[in-house]
Amino acid sequence: MSNHIEHAEEIHEIHIHRDDFGSRMGLWLFLLTEILLFGGLFLLYAGYRYIYPDGFIAAATELDVLLGTINTIILLTSSLTVVLAIVALQKSNKKLSMFFLWITVACGLLFLVNKYFEWGAKFHHGIYPKGPALQNMSEGEVLYFGLYYVMTGLHGLHIVVGLAFIGFVMWQIHKDIITSTNFQKLENSGLYWHLVDIIWIFLFPLFYLIH
Amino acid sequence: MANGTIAATGKAAEVDFYHVKGRHKGILSWLLTTDHKRIGLMYLVFIIFFFLVAMTIGVLMRLEMLSPGETIMKPQTYNSLFTLHGVIMIFLFIIPAIPAVFGNFIMPIQLGAQDVQFPKLNLLSWYLYIIGGALAILSLFSGGGIMDTGWTFYVPYSVRTTTNVSLSVFAAFVLGFSSILTGINFIATIHRLRCPGMTWFRMPLFSWALYATSWIQILATPIIGITLVLIILERALGIGVFDPTLGGDPLLYQHMFWIYSHPAVYIMILPAMGVVSEIIPTFARKPIFGYVPIAISSLAIALVGYLVWGHHMFSSGISDTSRVIFSLLTFFVALPSGIKVFNWVATLYKGSITVSAPMLYVMLFIFIFSIGGLTGLVLGALNTDLHLTDTYFVVGHFHYVMFGGMGIIFFASLHYWFPKMFGKMYNEKMAKFAAYWIGIGFNVLYFPFFIMGYLGMPRRYYDYLPEYQIWHIISTVGSWILVSGILLMIANLISGLKSGKRTTDNPWGGTTLEWTTSSPPTLENFEVLPTVTAGPYDHTKIHGQEENK
Numbered sequence: 235m236s237n238h239i240e241h242a243e244e245i246h247e248i249h250i251h252r253d254d255f256g257s258r259m260g261l262w263l264f265l266l267t268e269i270l271l272f273g274g275l276f277l278l279y280a281g282y283r284y285i286y287p288d289g290f291i292a293a294a295t296e297l298d299v300l301l302g303t304i305n306t307i308i309l310l311t312s313s314l315t316v317v318l319a320i321v322a323l324q325k326s327n328k329k330l331s332m333f334f335l336w337i338t339v340a341c342g343l344l345f346l347v348n349k350y351f352e353w354g355a356k357f358h359h360g361i362y363p364k365g366p367a368l369q370n371m372s373e374g375e376v377l378y379f380g381l382y383y384v385m386t387g388l389h390g391l392h393i394v395v396g397l398a399f400i401g402f403v404m405w406q407i408h409k410d411i412i413t414s415t416n417f418q419k420l421e422n423s424g425l426y427w428h429l430v431d432i433i434w435i436f437l438f439p440l441f442y443l444i445h
Numbered sequence: 446m447a448n449g450t451i452a453a454t455g456k457a458a459e460v461d462f463y464h465v466k467g468r469h470k471g472i473l474s475w476l477l478t479t480d481h482k483r484i485g486l487m488y489l490v491f492i493i494f495f496f497l498v499a500m501t502i503g504v505l506m507r508l509e510m511l512s513p514g515e516t517i518m519k520p521q522t523y524n525s526l527f528t529l530h531g532v533i534m535i536f537l538f539i540i541p542a543i544p545a546v547f548g549n550f551i552m553p554i555q556l557g558a559q560d561v562q563f564p565k566l567n568l569l570s571w572y573l574y575i576i577g578g579a580l581a582i583l584s585l586f587s588g589g590g591i592m593d594t595g596w597t598f599y600v601p602y603s604v605r606t607t608t609n610v611s612l613s614v615f616a617a618f619v620l621g622f623s624s625i626l627t628g629i630n631f632i633a634t635i636h637r638l639r640c641p642g643m644t645w646f647r648m649p650l651f652s653w654a655l656y657a658t659s660w661i662q663i664l665a666t667p668i669i670g671i672t673l674v675l676i677i678l679e680r681a682l683g684i685g686v687f688d689p690t691l692g693g694d695p696l697l698y699q700h701m702f703w704i705y706s707h708p709a710v711y712i713m714i715l716p717a718m719g720v721v722s723e724i725i726p727t728f729a730r731k732p733i734f735g736y737v738p739i740a741i742s743s744l745a746i747a748l749v750g751y752l753v754w755g756h757h758m759f760s761s762g763i764s765d766t767s768r769v770i771f772s773l774l775t776f777f778v779a780l781p782s783g784i785k786v787f788n789w790v791a792t793l794y795k796g797s798i799t800v801s802a803p804m805l806y807v808m809l810f811i812f813i814f815s816i817g818g819l820t821g822l823v824l825g826a827l828n829t830d831l832h833l834t835d836t837y838f839v840v841g842h843f844h845y846v847m848f849g850g851m852g853i854i855f856f857a858s859l860h861y862w863f864p865k866m867f868g869k870m871y872n873e874k875m876a877k878f879a880a881y882w883i884g885i886g887f888n889v890l891y892f893p894f895f896i897m898g899y900l901g902m903p904r905r906y907y908d909y910l911p912e913y914q915i916w917h918i919i920s921t922v923g924s925w926i927l928v929s930g931i932l933l934m935i936a937n938l939i940s941g942l943k944s945g946k947r948t949t950d951n952p953w954g955g956t957t958l959e960w961t962t963s964s965p966p967t968l969e970n971f972e973v974l975p976t977v978t979a980g981p982y983d984h985t986k987i988h989g990q991e992e993n994k
Contacts, residue, residue, distance in 0.1 A: 256562050256637040263629045263663055270667035274701055278675075278686055281697050363682040373685075373692025380684035380691075384675065 254418040261422045265429045268392070272433055275385050279440060282377045289374010294445050296361065297382075298352065302442040305348050306434065312341030313431045316400070316424040326414040328407060335404050338427065342397045349390055353383075382441055389437060392430045399423045459972065461868065461965040479564035482966065484571050485550030486866070492542050493935070495578060499533035500928065502526050507890075507924040510917045513909055520907040524593035525608070527905055529585075531596030532613065536620045537578055539851050540709060541627075543716035544662075545574070547858050548631060548655045550866060554959040554966060555649045557640025557975040562633035566626055573623035580616035584609045595905060597706070600687040600698045604679050611677045618673045621666045624712075628662030631655055640958075642977035649957045649981040650739055654719025657743035661708045661715070664751065669705035672698065699761055703754035711750040713847055715743055717854035718785055721807050724861055725789050727955045728804040729796025732982040735788035742781035749778040756825055760834045768827055775825035782818055786811065801953070802876035806857035809884045813853065817845030820895065838898025844891045856883070856934060863938065864948040868964040871941030879934035886927030893920040957981050 283290050319334035360367030361379055368379055403423045406412040412420050462482050469477050475487060506526050509516045518526070553561055561567050585591050588609030594602055603610050635656050639648065648656075678684050685691030687698045726733045733739065755763060755771030789811065798804070820842040823829050833839065864870050893916040898904075902913045909917070951960040958977075962970050 253562070253637055256633050259636060260563060260566075260629055260633045263632060264625075267625050267629075267663050267667045270664065271671050274668045274671035274704075277701065278697060281694065282686070282692075285694065286692065363684045376685045376691050377693065380686050380693075384678060384684060384686070388674075 252416070257418050257422065258425075261425055265425065268429055268433075272385070272388070275381065275388070276436070276440075279381055279385070282374070282381065286372070286374025286377060289372045289376075290378050291445055292372070293375040293378035293382075294441065296356075297442050298355075299442050301348060301352055302438055305345050306438050308341050308345050308348070309431045309434050312338045312345075313428055315341070316427050320417065320421055320424055323407065323412070323414055323417050323420060328414075331420075332404060332407060335400060335407075339397055339400060339404075342393050342400075346390060346393060349386065353386075385437055386441070389430070389433055392433070396423070396427050396430045399426055459963075459967040461963060462968045463965060465968040477568075479560070479568055480968065481549045481553050481560050481564065481567060482866075484567055485546050485548075487571055488541065488545040488549065488574065491575065491578060492538055492546060495533050495537040496542075499530050499538060500931065502530040502533070504924055504928055506530060507921040509907075510909075511921045512917075513911055513914060521590075521593065523907045524905075525591035528592050528595050532581065532592075532617065535596055535709075535713075536617050537574075537581065539713045539847055540624060541574060541620075542855050543720065543851065543858060544627060544631070544655055544658055544712075545570075547651075547720070547862060548627075548716065551862055551959050552631065552652050552655055553634060553638065554962055554970050555652050555957050556635065556638055557643060557958050557971065557977065558634065558638035559969045559971070559974075560638075561630050562637050563630050566630055570623045570626040570630070573619055573626070577616045577618075577620035577623060580619060581613060584612035584616060588612060597702060598673070598676060599702075600676065600679070600693075600695045601689055603676055604688055611680050614673045614676050618670055621670045621673070624662050625666045625670075628659035628666070631659040632663070635659075640975050640977060646737065646740065647977055647980050648740075650722035650733065650736070650743075651716075651719035651957075653740040654715045654722070654743050657747040658712050658715045658719075660744075661712050661747050661751065665705045665708040665712070668701055669709075672701040672705070696758070696761060696763070699758050700754070703757045707754040707757060708747075708751050710847070711746055713851045715746060717810070717851045718743070718782075720854050720858045720861070721789060721810060722785070723955075723957065724803050724807045724857060725792050726982045726984070727861075727953050728799050728801060728807075729793050730799075730954070730984050731792055731796040732980070732984060733788070734791035734794075735784070736980065736982070738784050739788050742784045745781040746778060749774060749781070753778055756830070759827060759830050772825060772827050776822065779818065779822060779825070786815065786818075800877075801860075802871075802873060802880055803857045803861035803953075805877055805880045806853055806860065809880065809887075810850065810853045810857065813845055813849030813884075813887065817842060817849050821846065833898060835904055836898035837894040837902045837904055840904050841891050841894030841898055844894070849887060849891075853883070853887075856880075859938060861953070862959075863941065864952045865959055865962075865964050865966070867942055867945075868948060869941055869945035870948040870952065871937050871945055875937040876934065879930050879937060882930035882933065883927060886923050886925075886930050889923030890920050890927050891923070893917075893923075954984075956983055 315334040315337045319331045319338065322328075322331035322334060356362060356379075357365070361371075362368060363380060363383065368376055371379075400423050403412060403420050406419060462480060467474055467478070475483055478484060505517070506523065509518050509523055509526075549561070549567065553559070588611070589607040590609060592608045592610050592613045593606060594608075594610060598610065598614060603614075635648070635652060675684075675686055679687050679693075683691065685693050687693045687695060689695060722733060722739055753771060753774045755767055756775045759768055759772075800808070820838070824833060824839060824842055860871070860876055897913055897916040897920075900913065900916075902909060902916070948964055950962065950964050952964075953960070958975060959966075961975065
């Protein structure tokens with residue numbers, strides 16, 4: 235009897251197979267669901283922009299375009315560094331790869347710090363849901379800021395998740411679990427990070443640039 | 446052999462997956478498992494539990510409607526009960542039932558695979574399901590009382606009510622996450638793990654149906670996810686997006702809700718249609734008629750079903766243009782469903798039909814689902830819908846397609862794959878008796894809904910005019926018949942589980958790969974990965990039939 239069980243265990247070992255393509259596919263499907271998650275919010279944005287064009291234009295002037303631009307540059311840079319990290323690891327340069335990932339993490343954190351100051355300034359002026367300043371604004375402006383907080387907030391949450399993902403990957407690179415021949419997890423974390431970046435590419439013009 | 450040549454020999458040597466000694470013992474061998482079969486069974490236990498809870502609530506509601514005015518409960522309790530009945534049935538039973546139980550247990554074996562593509566993710570889906578269920582239960586006993594919004598959570602009421610909406614809605618969000626992860630897992634499994642020789646058009650139709658379902662799951666569920674989050678934020682912070690006093694438009698909520706919830710009814714029904722496409726060829730001893738159209742129609746339903754959500758809003762104040770377009774698209778979505786029904790009937794034609802319990806449920810399904818489908822057209826047409834909207838007619842239609850469609854086929858699947866899952870057989874006579882009893886009870890319970898609805902009885906009302914009472918009485922009596930049938934069926938299955946006769950590997954003469962494994966299957970399903978050389982429904986050579994006769 236024990237022979238048979240051992241045999242079952244043997245198959246079990248074979249069964250833990252590696253399928254990079256499958257793993258990448260799973261992540262792409264997940265990214266699709268993320269786009270749809272934000273898609274619902276973009277739909278609301280479109281609907282309310284159509285109903286309240288004037289309020290949206292008035293509210294957009296309240297945002298600091300410079301700060302938004304800086305954050306855009308920061309995120310784009312981090313997308314570059316995460317790609318460089320993958321290439322570096324593919325070329326077996328673990329140290330360089332880790333260096334680029336540290337820069338990516340630093341960029342992500344810097345983005346969040348900027349966001350903190352941006353939100354903080356708005357709160358200070360009473361522009362937040364049910365805040366004193368927002369209550370005196372028009373319906374369009376209320377909705378604009380409602381969506382602004384929800385969409386940038388959800389995006390910020392995704393930055394945090396992305397950073398956690400990259401942190402986990404860095405730990406695995408450190409432990410040599412992710413290597414130059416087995417780097418799918420690093421690539422997946424990069425793909426996720428690009429998604430976070432792309433969503434910001436849409437948020438930035440919709441909230442900051444269209445006046 | 447079935448599905449062409451399968452190079453499996455000497456499988457009798459291995460123990461089944463229940464008895465394999467893994468790393469963990471006892472309860473942990475279940476809670477920490479990544480085996481798709483064990484995960485499927487863990488779903489089964491909780492899904493049946495939640496089904497029984499929601500069924501009990503349904504019986505209590507019917508009891509309340511026995512006479513006008515107060516019968517056994519207060520109006521507020523009634524509001525909470527119809528909300529709970531809907532939320533539990535939909536999010537904890539109908540949506541996950543067939544994919545999570547049979548999709549998990551059977552689909553990888555049908556594909557000739559050893560497990561799903563992401564086994565750990567699969568276990569995470571199960572935990573999210575359990576956490577979602579636990580949160581839903583917790584919401585009953587905390588906050589401002591049981592939610593009373595109906596399962597549709599329509600704003601602005603869901604923002605105003607003091608009952609515990611936020612926690613219940615969060616529970617639905619977690620369940621949605623579980624559903625998305627299962628969908629991703631199944632799509633990746635079907636793309637990556639089909640065994641050698643199993644081309645797309647040699648894939649069993651149940652797997653095809655799950656493939657289409659999984660796509661809807663990942664395309665639609667995120668929308669409800671964000672919508673539910675917005676309800677919570679609206680209640681907690683007052684962001685305004687769904688609150689008319691702050692400029693928000695409740696109509697946009699309805700759009701976003703139905704962009705998910707209409708495709709969701711296809712998440713509910715497509716897997717059931719897949720099961721029917723498995724059971725019919727097996728019991729008609731014939732290859733399925735129109736394999737390709739059935740496979741493609743699953744995808745067509747998924748695609749068109751994504752574009753018809755507006756027919757839930759005909760009386761909400763959307764424009765005439767969009768109403769006409771949505772109505773037209775609704776008729777289109779009936780076509781692929783019709784294709785399936787005609788192909789099933791054509792498969793039965795001149796077949797050598799054995800009416801075993803699973804087949805009996807399938808025939809019951811075709812009868813009930815046809816009524817449900819045709820009444821759906823009545824509701825899809827603009828002018829009749831304006832008369833019937835928000836009446837018992839809608840509730841009748843919904844129960845005919847959902848309970849009569851998905852629910853009855855869930856019972857059919859239980860009976861069809863029972864010998865494979867447990868290696869034992871239930872009492873066939875008792876199973877058939879329960880099926881007839883359920884069929885009678887179902888129609889006595891729900892058919893009066895159509896009549897009442899046509900006469901103007903509004904849905905979700907606690908009280909009614911005395912002229913509706915006769916229909917309510919018939920319906921309530923029907924609920925007793927139906928429930929006794931279901932309890933009898935479950936008791937019969939449990940007694941089969943305990944003391945049923947041992948069964949063979951292929952008791953029905955099925956032709957798909959799951960019938961080539963032992964009953965119950967071994968840990969890795971196949972000793973040697975099978976190779977497929979023909980389509981799935983070749984009845985000329987059936988695996989394991991020689992030893993049966």
